[in-house]
Each structure stands twice: as C-alpha cells, then as structure tokens.
Amino acid sequence: MNPLQAYELTIKGKLEAIPLPDMEDAIWARIKSQLDTDMPTDDGNDHGPAGGIPPRTWIGGGALLIFLVSLLAIFYNRNDRTVNNASQPANTIERSEDSILSNDQSPEIRNDNDVRSLTPQRGGVAVVDSGQAVPEQILEQQLPGLNLPDSAGGNAISLPDPSLNGPLVNSPPSVKDTLPPKKSRGVKNITDNDYKIVPKKDNE
Amino acid sequence: MLAVDNDIELLLEGCLANQRRAQEGLYRKFYGFAMSIAMRYSRDEHDAADIMSHAFVKVFKSIRTYDASKGSLHAWIKRIIVNEGLDHIKARQRFSENVEVETVEEPAINNGVLEQMGAEEIMDLIKKLPPATHAVFVMYVVEGYNHREIGEQLNISEGTSKWHLSEARKTLQQQLQHLNN
Numbered sequence: 001m002n003p004l005q006a007y008e009l010t011i012k013g014k015l016e017a018i019p020l021p022d023m024e025d026a027i028w029a030r031i032k033s034q035l036d037t038d039m040p041t042d043d044g045n046d047h048g049p050a051g052g053i054p055p056r057t058w059i060g061g062g063a064l065l066i067f068l069v070s071l072l073a074i075f076y077n078r079n080d081r082t083v084n085n086a087s088q089p090a091n092t093i094e095r096s097e098d099s100i101l102s103n104d105q106s107p108e109i110r111n112d113n114d115v116r117s118l119t120p121q122r123g124g125v126a127v128v129d130s131g132q133a134v135p136e137q138i139l140e141q142q143l144p145g146l147n148l149p150d151s152a153g154g155n156a157i158s159l160p161d162p163s164l165n166g167p168l169v170n171s172p173p174s175v176k177d178t179l180p181p182k183k184s185r186g187v188k189n190i191t192d193n194d195y196k197i198v199p200k201k202d203n204e
Numbered sequence: 205m206l207a208v209d210n211d212i213e214l215l216l217e218g219c220l221a222n223q224r225r226a227q228e229g230l231y232r233k234f235y236g237f238a239m240s241i242a243m244r245y246s247r248d249e250h251d252a253a254d255i256m257s258h259a260f261v262k263v264f265k266s267i268r269t270y271d272a273s274k275g276s277l278h279a280w281i282k283r284i285i286v287n288e289g290l291d292h293i294k295a296r297q298r299f300s301e302n303v304e305v306e307t308v309e310e311p312a313i314n315n316g317v318l319e320q321m322g323a324e325e326i327m328d329l330i331k332k333l334p335p336a337t338h339a340v341f342v343m344y345v346v347e348g349y350n351h352r353e354i355g356e357q358l359n360i361s362e363g364t365s366k367w368h369l370s371e372a373r374k375t376l377q378q379q380l381q382h383l384n385n
Binding site for chain 1: 222228243313323326376
C-alpha cells in the first residue's frame with residue numbers, strides 16, 4: 001500500500017463508492033454485438049450478426065439430408081432388384097455370383113444331354129441351365145411358394161444338402177409374395193355380354 | 205462466499221465454452237466493480253461505456269488465459285479494465301517523459317472540504333487534470349500501484365510518475381482552495 005495523505009484516503013473512499021450510470025443493458029448489447037462478430041456461437045439462442053440460423057446448422061442439416069436421401073435410394077434400389085429377381089421365370093434358377101460361391105470353390109458342372117447335374121460342393125448350390133426342367137417336388141422344397149408351371153418331368157437334380165456347412169442361397173421370394181395385389185379394374189358384375197348390341201325387334 | 209465462488213466457477217466454464225448466457229452472467233456480476241474502475245479513467249459516461257465494452261470483449265476473448273493459481277478473477281478483470289482505461293487516456297494524450305523528480309511534493313489540502321463533497325464532484329475535479337496526470341493520480345491513490353508499476357504500465361520512468369503525482373496534488377490543492385474561497 002502506498003502511503004496516502006488524509007485527503008487522498010477521502011478521495012479514494014469516495015471514488016470507490018461513485019454512483020454508477022444505468023448503462024448495463026446498453027453496454028451488454030455492444031459487447032454481444034462484437035462477440036457475435038468475432039466469436040459466433042452454436043447456441044440455439046444465439047444468432048449470427050445478420051440474424052437467422054447460423055451457417056453451421058445449415059451445413060449440418062444439409063449433410064444429414066444428403067445422408068438420408070442416400071439411404072432411401074439404396075433401400076429403394078434393393079427392393080427394386082428383389083422384385084426383378086422374383087419376376088423371373090419360375091423354372092429357372094440363375095447363378096448368383098455374389099451370394100452363392102465361396103472364394104475358392106465353384107460348382108463342378110458336368111454336361112448332360114437333358115439335365116445338367118451338379119455335385120454339391122461345400123457351400124455350393126445346384127445350378128440349372130436355363131430351359132431345363134426340374135422336378136417340382138424338389139424345387140418346392142427348396143423354394144416354397146414358388147408357383148411352378150407343369151413340368152415336363154425329367155431327371156432329378158441334386159440340390160444342396162442343408163446339413164452341409166456353408167452359406168445357403170436365400171431363395172428369392174415368390175412373385176406372389178413380393179408384388180402388391182392387383183386392384184380389380186372396371187365395374188363389378190359386368191361381363192362382355194353386357195356390351196353386346198342386340199337390335200330390337202320391330203313388331204309393327 | 206462458497207455459493208458465490210460456485211456461481212463464478214459455473215459462469216467461467218460457460219465462458220470457456222463461448223456460451224452467451226454465461227458471458228452475460230459474468231458481465232452482469234462484475235458490472236458494478238468494473239464500471240467504477242472505468243469511471244475513474246474516463247471523462248464521462250460514454251467514455252466509460254467504451255472502456256467497459258472493449259474491456260469485456262477482451263475478457264471473453266482471452267478467458268482461456270486466466271489462471272486461477274496466479275490471482276483472483278477480480279484482479280484479472282481489474283487489470284484488463286485499467287489497461288483499457290489507460291489506452292483511452294493515451295489516445296487523448298501521449299505519455300511522454302517530462303520532468304523527473306525524485307521526491308513527490310505533499311501540499312497541504314483541507315480534508316474537511318473534501319469530506320463535504322460528493323463522489324461526482326471529486327471526480328469532476330480529477331477529470332480536470334491533464335490526462336497523463338489524471339491516470340497517474342488514479343493509479344497511485346485509488347488503485348494502489350506504486351511508481352515502478354505505474355512506469356511499467358505507462359512506459360514511463362519512476363521519476364516521471366512521481367512528477368505527475370506531484371503535479372496532481374498541487375493542482376487539486378489549488379482547485380480546492382478556490383472552492384473553499
């Protein structure tokens with residue numbers, strides 16, 4: 001502490017108790033304005049210098065929107081493919097490279113005149129060349145719900161033993177299961193006969 | 205006391221996170237303390253408001269540099285306010301090396317007159333001092349800085365600081381005698 005004279009102590013005491021002007025809010029407004037310019041915040045209550053939603057919120061919202069749209073597009077494409085696969089002719093099972101085969105194995109295909117038979121491999125699946133008939137019983141066991149036309153019969157085809165370890169092919173769902181039920185069109189209880197034009201007999 | 209410290213701790217955390225509500229809370233908590241300091245270095249209320257707004261922006265921008273182990277928050281904020289007040293005075297008058305003295309004069313001043321005066325009247329007397337002399341007088345008498353510290357703050361020698369204090373005392377004596385008469 002500095003050695004002060006009596007009058008200086010009086011001055012000091014009075015200046016420390018000087019009445020303050022009522023400028024608290026006005027000064028805060030100036031401080032806030034400067035801080036919003038120099039140090040903008042992410043607070044929900046705070047806004048940028050020009051008002052409105054801060055830029056960071058826009059960027060975050062945009063990124064989220066793009067992400068959601070991408071998810072929807074992927075989901076939609078997957079469903080579309082599933083529908084396309086299910087709409088193929090029921091008497092053919094095409095080879096699916098991605099899901100069926102393991103990396104180091106491939107099914108052994110032996111040529112035959114009528115039916116190609118396969119030796120089931122570990123993790124493998126029977127593949128039938130297009131146009132060849134497959135016994136209904138066997139196919140229905142493997143592909144329940146599959147609406148099969150009348151087959152011409154033919155030699156049996158060996159299908160993968162479920163007891164074998166390895167990935168099984170997920171049979172595509174039947175067309176009936178995937179497609180939405182068709183709406184009935186036209187007016188009910190009306191037949192083609194109703195549209196026949198029958199000339200009236202003229203009795204006069 | 206503990207409750208006040210906890211409040212300030214919470215406000216400090218919010219200020220570190222740049223939260224406006226916390227910054228406003230800290231400002232309002234220190235408004236009275238800071239404004240009374242700002243008033244001592246200003247010519248009028250608007251000058252004091254300038255000092256306050258600039259000082260608190262600096263407080264919030266540099267809040268991360270505050271080290272509680274080195275001193276209280278009051279002392280830290282006071283230093284920023286005083287520095288801002290001195291910057292305002294320097295903008296009006298350059299602190300230059302004038303005459304240096306080794307000892308400060310101590311003229312006799314009637315304390316009774318001063319006791320009858322209000323704080324604003326006394327403030328008006330001090331504001332009539334030249335800016336540099338005003339700053340040295342306030343820093344020495346009210347803030348408690350010694351001449352070495354004043355010299356470091358104002359970039360002047362201790363001798364020049366003593367000279368300014370002597371000049372302040374002589375001028376106040378003359379003004380009070382005039383008022384007494």
